[in-house]
Amino acid sequence: MNAAPSAPSIQRLFVAGHRGMVGDAICRRVAADPSIELLTAGREVVDLSDPQAVDQFYADNRPDAVVVAAAKVGGIFANSQYPVEFLSENLKIALNCVESAYRHGVQRLLFLGSTCIYPRDAPQPLVESALLSGPLETTNEAYAIAKIAGLKLCQYYRQQYGVMFHSAMPTNLYGPGDNYHPENSHVLPALLRRFHEAKEEGLPSVTIWGSGSPRREFLYVDDLASAAMHLLSASDPPDWVNVGTGEDLTILELAEKIAAVVGYQGQIETDPSKPDGTPRKVTDVTQLHALGWRHEVELAQGLQQAYASFLKENAQSTLRQA
Numbered sequence: 001m002n003a004a005p006s007a008p009s010i011q012r013l014f015v016a017g018h019r020g021m022v023g024d025a026i027c028r029r030v031a032a033d034p035s036i037e038l039l040t041a042g043r044e045v046v047d048l049s050d051p052q053a054v055d056q057f058y059a060d061n062r063p064d065a066v067v068v069a070a071a072k073v074g075g076i077f078a079n080s081q082y083p084v085e086f087l088s089e090n091l092k093i094a095l096n097c098v099e100s101a102y103r104h105g106v107q108r109l110l111f112l113g114s115t116c117i118y119p120r121d122a123p124q125p126l127v128e129s130a131l132l133s134g135p136l137e138t139t140n141e142a143y144a145i146a147k148i149a150g151l152k153l154c155q156y157y158r159q160q161y162g163v164m165f166h167s168a169m170p171t172n173l174y175g176p177g178d179n180y181h182p183e184n185s186h187v188l189p190a191l192l193r194r195f196h197e198a199k200e201e202g203l204p205s206v207t208i209w210g211s212g213s214p215r216r217e218f219l220y221v222d223d224l225a226s227a228a229m230h231l232l233s234a235s236d237p238p239d240w241v242n243v244g245t246g247e248d249l250t251i252l253e254l255a256e257k258i259a260a261v262v263g264y265q266g267q268i269e270t271d272p273s274k275p276d277g278t279p280r281k282v283t284d285v286t287q288l289h290a291l292g293w294r295h296e297v298e299l300a301q302g303l304q305q306a307y308a309s310f311l312k313e314n315a316q317s318t319l320r321q322a
């Protein structure tokens with residue numbers, strides 16, 4: 001498993017969103033391969049929502065491959081609060097990155113979506129063919145619509161113009177460089193921080209949002225980076241493919257594991273006034289495994305590594321402020 005398939009070689013790879021958790025993990029991985037030249041540009045250099053700026057970047061830098069790992073990203077609260085930005089910014093980023101790639105002769109493009117593209121009540125585990133088979137989960141509908149537009153744009157470019165533009169649908173991710181913001185983050189980094197602070201402050205209990213019963217799947221971000229490079233090398237990848245472990249647990253079970261990793265021994269309480277979101281999200285990874293890739297980092301190990309990263313970033317005061 002995970003040996004790179006025979007594939008067209010990549011020489012100049014543009015990682016859009018290289019300072020994010022995923023983009024940074026991809027850069028760390030690619031840095032070990034001297035045959036690939038990494039191209040990056042922070043938001044202050046190229047605002048990916050600006051079509052002229054993106055086009056100029058492609059014209060000046062001539063990438064032959066692109067990973068679109070830039071997006072407006074957040075957890076259930078941020079997605080519910082800011083649907084305008086989640087739809088509008090993500091549509092613009094997808095459109096600009098993909099259209100300019102075609103205009104400037106990019107050979108290979110991987111667009112990152114998310115498993116929230118699947119209908120809220122789709123049968124579990126989620127198969128790729130469940131796309132557009134039912135209504136979306138309302139808490140992340142805006143984000144999901146932008147991601148569906150992005151993956152469809154790639155599919156249509158491939159179909160109509162014969163370019164190898166395709167997509168990966170990652171499950172919930174975590175790891176170094178995550179967003180630990182108390183409100184805007186995803187559940188795993190939010191709880192790592194909350195349990196850590198509760199331990200430091202000697203608090204008797206920690207409250208998790210919702211009922212604790214929704215089920216989620218978590219993939220360590222370095223595994224996602226490995227899968228992304230694997231897919232970029234595949235000779236005939238599917239238009240979109242799930243990237244996950246195929247294993248899930250309840251949010252309460254996750255909280256208990258995080259408390260153990262952090263060393264917090266107080267009570268865990270739930271707050272049913274907060275939304276649960278999708279009742280269950282676990283990927284069918286049959287297609288991914290058939291492509292020769294499987295995850296390597298199990299949740300127990302990943303949580304230890306993620307907590308170590310959190311402690312380091314916290315000590316260095318590099319935690320994100322938004």
Ligand SMILES: NC(=O)C1=CN([C@@H]2O[C@H](COP(=O)(O)OP(=O)(O)OC[C@H]3O[C@@H](n4cnc5c(N)ncnc54)[C@H](OP(=O)(O)O)[C@@H]3O)[C@@H](O)[C@H]2O)C=CC1
Binds near residue numbers: 069071115173177
């Ligand atoms: N995290 C997760 O659990 C999951 C993530 N994904 C997908 O993976 C990809 C990466 O996510 P992740 O790394 O977690 O997200 P992050 O928020 O960590 O990183 C996103 C990056 O995109 C950049 N960015 C956003 N908007 C712009 C813009 N207009 N111009 C330039 N850069 C921009 C951000 O820059 P800046 O630092 O300046 O804000 C940031 O570096 C996204 O497509 C996301 O949808 C999919 C499933 C789950």
Ligand SMILES: C[C@H]1O[C@H](OP(=O)(O)OP(=O)(O)OC[C@H]2O[C@@H](n3cnc4c(=O)[nH]c(N)nc43)[C@H](O)[C@@H]2O)[C@@H](O)[C@@H](O)C1=O
Binds near residue numbers: 079
């Ligand atoms: C990756 C995916 O992530 C988002 O979907 P989500 O999986 O629902 O996101 P989440 O990680 O924020 O929550 C997961 C579950 O966990 C519960 N929960 C408990 N306590 C906290 C808590 O403290 N913070 C958060 N955020 N959630 C909590 C929370 O109530 C929910 O039941 C999409 O919007 C979209 O961005 C997307 O694609």
